[in-house]
Amino acid sequence: MIQASKIYKSFKDTPVLKDVSASFDKGKTNLIIGQSGSGKTVFLKCLLGLHGIDQGSISYDGTELDKMTPQERIQLRQDIGMVFQGSALFDSMSVEENIMFPMQMLTNKSEGEIRDRANTVINRVNLIDANTKLPSEISGGMQKRVAIARAIVMNPKYLFCDEPNSGLDPKTSIIIDNLIQEITEEYQITTVINTHDMNSVMEIGQKIIFLENGTKAWEGDKEEIFSTDNKSVSDFVYSSKLFKRVRTAYLNKRKD
């Protein structure tokens, strides 16, 4: 479980996060949603420790990030997997090398053991015949799979995904969403996903935190989001006609 309490963060004199508190549960897909510029990515990077925070605290399974010893921080890094918005695969490495990289860097396992583990996760994310290809030679959807495989190769306790569906078609997006949810439940990972894809919200939103102008405006799950009377959330989630219709149909069905 990851706990963020009263987080404040500003860049120069511009406040980006204001008094944000949230908890992210183990074995669940925890979504952070909000408009572009609402502070989602900054919040995610604060949780990861990539950005320092001005006030507040972040704790991983009860241990505060700021109070961790260097050794604990190194261990925490090994327990974290991250899927970046643009996949962030290493251009000069093949798919297999990308996936093997964290293990080569952070463990003392033999080349054979590392390759075996890499192939296990490659099979888990259904990457077929792509081992020797470079990231530039595979599709966006496959790149996301490689990024997920690289993120889970170290058996992480925490998985962070920044806009995992950006640039993907709706069908591939759902496949990626489902893959993340399956992995989260299978390995009991604390997964935090940053998204503004409403399909993801409806599909895998086991816990949803809505950020607006750097503050937490709402918290709930994919069922509660249908019936919320929070105007900011409704305006954001049901901004498209399609989702408005879906919501109306859902609420009508519930009345009946």
Place this chain on the structure above:
Amino acid sequence: MKLFTHIGRYFLMLQRIFEKFTKWSILKKLILTDIDTLIIRSMGIVSFISFFVGGVVAIQTALNMENPLLPRNLMGFATRQSVILEFAPTFISVIMAGKVGSYITSSIGTMRVTEQIDALEVMGINTYNYLIFPKIVALLFYPFVITIAMFLGVFGGYVACVYGGFSSSEEFIEGIQMDFIPFHVTYSFVKTFLFALLLATIPSYHGYFLKGGALDVGKASTTSFVWTSVAIIVVNYIITQILLT
């Protein structure tokens, strides 16, 4: 004020490079790759420029020696002095700031804008060491490049003078050997070593701290070339003042 911020951040970057080392098995591969990219693949352009500029220096010296009292071996002497003292270490380093410097800035900068550096940081890797240290080690081989530039510059001068009919082979070789001061070579290599450090670190700084997108990678490469060249020229002046006066 902004300049001081950059200088301070540059020195902090230098310190962080040596804080936590990457595993040797990984580092070794990176160093060998960088030696190939930064050193071996620069040999062609360095050899080409050195040979022809050496030739031009010799011809220009010959054309300015109208007085019959001036000995013909002066051409070899002037070519040697120009090439060893200034042309090979400084001129080639400015060219390398364009070739190698732009490559370093754009490769690290692209990693920054595509979040590859963030990915390394999330894994707990010292990105300064992983990205910059192999380039510093690779550029420790830079004096070899300059040695070849020196040889080819003088050889270019020889070919231009002898085959251009400006002096005989014996006169040119006598000129090359005349009043040779070994310390000039030492001075030249001290400069080269410092230039190598600048060539590895200033472009890395511009790539590492890049903000923005693809367009900014191009801008950073240009800025990196300008500042590396400025640093080379300033350090050249300071070292010359310290060692030769």
